[in-house]
Amino acid sequence: MKILICIKQVPGTTQVDIDEKTGVLKRSAAAAKMNPYDLFAIETALQIQEKYGAETTALTMGPAYSEAVLREAFSMGIDHGVLLTDRIFGGADCLATSYALSQAVRFLGMPDLIVCGKQTTDGDTAQVGAELAEALDLPQATNVLEIIDLSEKAIVVKSDLGNFTQTVEICLPCLITVEKDIYEPRLPSYKRKISTKDKPIQILTFADMPDQDKNHYGLNGSPTRVVRVFPPAHEKENEVIQGSPDEIAELLFQKLTRLKVI
Amino acid sequence: EEVISAANKAEWQGITVYGEICPDKTVHPVAYELLGKARELADKVGCKVCLLLIGNHLNQNLEDFFHYGADTIFLYDHPILEDFQVERYAGIMEDYVAKQKPSVILIGGTPSGRSLAPRIAARLKTGLTADCTQLDMQPNSDLDQIRPAFGGNIMAHIRTPYHRPQFATVRYKIFSAMEPDLSRKGDLIFCALPEKLQCRSRQLEIGIKPKIKNIEDMDILVVAGRGIKKKEDLALLRRLSERLGGDLACTRPLIEAGWMDARKQIGLSGRTVKPKLLIACGISGSVQFAAGIKASEMIISINTDPDAAINQIANIAVIGDLYSVIPALLEKLG
Numbered sequence: 001m002k003i004l005i006c007i008k009q010v011p012g013t014t015q016v017d018i019d020e021k022t023g024v025l026k027r028s029a030a031a032a033k034m035n036p037y038d039l040f041a042i043e044t045a046l047q048i049q050e051k052y053g054a055e056t057t058a059l060t061m062g063p064a065y066s067e068a069v070l071r072e073a074f075s076m077g078i079d080h081g082v083l084l085t086d087r088i089f090g091g092a093d094c095l096a097t098s099y100a101l102s103q104a105v106r107f108l109g110m111p112d113l114i115v116c117g118k119q120t121t122d123g124d125t126a127q128v129g130a131e132l133a134e135a136l137d138l139p140q141a142t143n144v145l146e147i148i149d150l151s152e153k154a155i156v157v158k159s160d161l162g163n164f165t166q167t168v169e170i171c172l173p174c175l176i177t178v179e180k181d182i183y184e185p186r187l188p189s190y191k192r193k194i195s196t197k198d199k200p201i202q203i204l205t206f207a208d209m210p211d212q213d214k215n216h217y218g219l220n221g222s223p224t225r226v227v228r229v230f231p232p233a234h235e236k237e238n239e240v241i242q243g244s245p246d247e248i249a250e251l252l253f254q255k256l257t258r259l260k261v262i
Numbered sequence: 263e264e265v266i267s268a269a270n271k272a273e274w275q276g277i278t279v280y281g282e283i284c285p286d287k288t289v290h291p292v293a294y295e296l297l298g299k300a301r302e303l304a305d306k307v308g309c310k311v312c313l314l315l316i317g318n319h320l321n322q323n324l325e326d327f328f329h330y331g332a333d334t335i336f337l338y339d340h341p342i343l344e345d346f347q348v349e350r351y352a353g354i355m356e357d358y359v360a361k362q363k364p365s366v367i368l369i370g371g372t373p374s375g376r377s378l379a380p381r382i383a384a385r386l387k388t389g390l391t392a393d394c395t396q397l398d399m400q401p402n403s404d405l406d407q408i409r410p411a412f413g414g415n416i417m418a419h420i421r422t423p424y425h426r427p428q429f430a431t432v433r434y435k436i437f438s439a440m441e442p443d444l445s446r447k448g449d450l451i452f453c454a455l456p457e458k459l460q461c462r463s464r465q466l467e468i469g470i471k472p473k474i475k476n477i478e479d480m481d482i483l484v485v486a487g488r489g490i491k492k493k494e495d496l497a498l499l500r501r502l503s504e505r506l507g508g509d510l511a512c513t514r515p516l517i518e519a520g521w522m523d524a525r526k527q528i529g530l531s532g533r534t535v536k537p538k539l540l541i542a543c544g545i546s547g548s549v550q551f552a553a554g555i556k557a558s559e560m561i562i563s564i565n566t567d568p569d570a571a572i573n574q575i576a577n578i579a580v581i582g583d584l585y586s587v588i589p590a591l592l593e594k595l596g
């Protein structure tokens with residue numbers, strides 16, 4: 001069984017700065033880390049590997065320095081790492097991102113199972129998994145809470161449906177996106193970190209893509225356009241109440257009465 | 263080659279709302295809110311609002327949707343659509359889009375909505391904007407979509423200028439349903455299943471999560487933060503929430519401590535709530551927490567720290583100790 005895990009590098013903090021003049025996000029390599037939700041995807045693959053036997057490959061698309069997340073995956077126990085990187089892929093929305101990832105998968109050969117995180121902490125859309133499944137014509141299950149069974153032909157998973165859970169059997173190959181807390185992600189091992197320090201990473205660029213039409217990648221291949229980014233507005237009125245507990249309680253009592261809460 | 267010109271946009275008309283049928287056969291209430299927003303946009307530019315329903319045995323109480331803003335309801339009603347299978351539902355939506363050519367499709371940001379929307383948007387090679395909190399429409403039917411990203415720390419204004427249809431998801435409790443207009447009527451259209459409907463999954467079981475009140479549905483919420491010193495002290499806040507007819511929710515550290523059910527967590531990695539009144543007790547007001555309460559109509563915070571960030575967000579910031587203020591308030595409330 002071959003498992004592919006999609007992981008993304010995200011800014012180390014969600015406290016982002018916007019350049020007031022250009023409206024562009026200021027990103028930096030120094031403060032980057034693995035998308036926390038992707039740790040659960042990696043752990044899921046490792047759990048399956050331990051229980052059923054599997055070869056695991058982590059795939060990331062991003063600038064050259066996102067190699068760091070593949071190294072982190074190695075130190076958790078992932079077997080292989082693939083970095084998809086090219087200027088042409090820059091400025092991609094979810095459609096163009098999932099399309100480029102799908103082309104990398106076609107180049108690498110179809111795995112039995114693809115595991116994605118639930119969402120990222122930067123773009124925060126939770127769309128790439130399902131869009132990748134569509135681009136590869138694979139069946140999908142999103143919001144997976146539990147892996148119940150796995151055979152050569154199918155996987156049985158329990159998904160979150162809001163107030164319900166749905167248990168489905170899906171034919172392999174397929175793609176799943178996993179909820180946080182599906183398993184507790186293991187900590188990277190220092191020993192493995194050292195032993196995989198020089199482990200080669202496979203680098204793929206536009207030249208490796210089976211589809212050579214540049215209009216399908218990056219900004220050109222993105223139907224959505226970010227017109228502008230801006231800080232959220234804080235427009236609400238603000239009143240401060242201080243005093244003895246009794247004075248405060250009296251004022252709150254009056255407010256609640258006026259609000260028709262009591 | 264897939265890019266659409268201005269002239270072609272005229273072939274794509276109207277706003278479609280996808281109404282999700284839950285496993286218990288109810289229509290997810292986010293559909294009413296999406297209809298309300300769709301009606302507002304449609305009246306602004308002069309177009310129609312359609313409701314798309316996919317499921318089995320749907321033909322009940324559909325008049326309601328006309329009262330809430332729909333002009334036309336399209337029904338794909340068939341036993342094989344009984345349970346949500348994303349491939350099959352995407353096949354239905356593909357058929358619907360090919361025949362009806364809507365300019366905009368709004369989908370509730372529920373787990374199944376967020377599974378279906380990217381699947382179909384990718385198939386049609388068009389744009390999908392996630393979790394919009396504001397929507398507006400240009401006369402040429404371009405949708406202006408505003409959404410938070412980076413955990414609510416920035417807002418992005420997004421358009422899909424060259425592709426149709428334009429897909430957007432919106433979470434529950436972001437928009438408001440319109441006041442029902444009982445005089446409104448509309449057309450009901452039964453649609454035939456498309457010939458080929460691929461599906462490589464099957465449902466084995468539907469589980470019901472133990473019934474707890476949805477904090478998203480509450481008008482009044484008392485919210486506990488790390489200002490609460492031990493689990494037993496939650497009883498104090500629970501008494502307040504019960505007295506006010508609301509529910510008790512919390513910040514993430516209390517979930518991590520195992521003090522409350524995870525479904526009671528508000529914030530970026532929890533629920534987005536929209537109560538009429540939210541009382542934040544011993545909460546600092548992190549951006550991740552604040553992302554989940556922005557739509558509240560009135561926020562009262564009780565915090566000992568005059569510099570806590572929550573005081574900037576709250577409409578009424580009480581500077582005080584919750585352990586003395588809340589008992590005093592409970593006494594007044596009797």
Ligand SMILES: Cc1cc2nc3c(=O)[nH]c(=O)nc-3n(C[C@H](O)[C@H](O)[C@@H](O)COP(=O)(O)OP(=O)(O)OC[C@H]3O[C@@H](n4cnc5c(N)ncnc54)[C@H](O)[C@@H]3O)c2cc1C
Pocket residue numbers: 006007008009035037038041059060061062091092093094095097101115116117118119120122123124125126127128129224226229389390391392409411412416417418420
């Ligand atoms: C402010 C802002 C708002 C945006 N809004 C939208 C929008 O509404 N619609 C839209 O189409 N695009 C949008 N984008 C662009 C989009 O967020 C990213 O460009 C896209 O590459 C990934 O989307 P995501 O980060 O939301 O990933 P998600 O869809 O949240 O990621 C889900 C999973 O997919 C996998 N994955 C995601 N990215 C990669 C990658 N690069 N390499 C490997 N695996 C990956 C991971 O397993 C991840 O856990 C926005 C970007 C910004 C900056």
Ligand SMILES: Cc1cc2nc3c(=O)[nH]c(=O)nc-3n(C[C@H](O)[C@H](O)[C@H](O)COP(=O)(O)OP(=O)(O)OC[C@H]3O[C@@H](n4cnc5c(N)ncnc54)[C@H](O)[C@@H]3O)c2cc1C
Pocket residue numbers: 121486487488489490512513514515527528529530531532533543544545546547548549550551554564565566567570582583584585
């Ligand atoms: C990716 C990510 C996602 C996250 N998602 C969420 C989320 O969904 N929801 C969430 O809540 N957090 C989330 N967090 C965590 C968030 O960053 C904060 O750590 C958290 O919200 C803090 O909770 P708090 O306000 O209860 O605790 P604290 O920040 O510890 O604040 C406690 C407050 O109580 C006050 N206080 C103390 N004693 C008293 C007293 N006797 N009376 C009155 N006031 C008192 C203090 O002055 C202080 O302001 C997330 C973090 C990350 C990184």
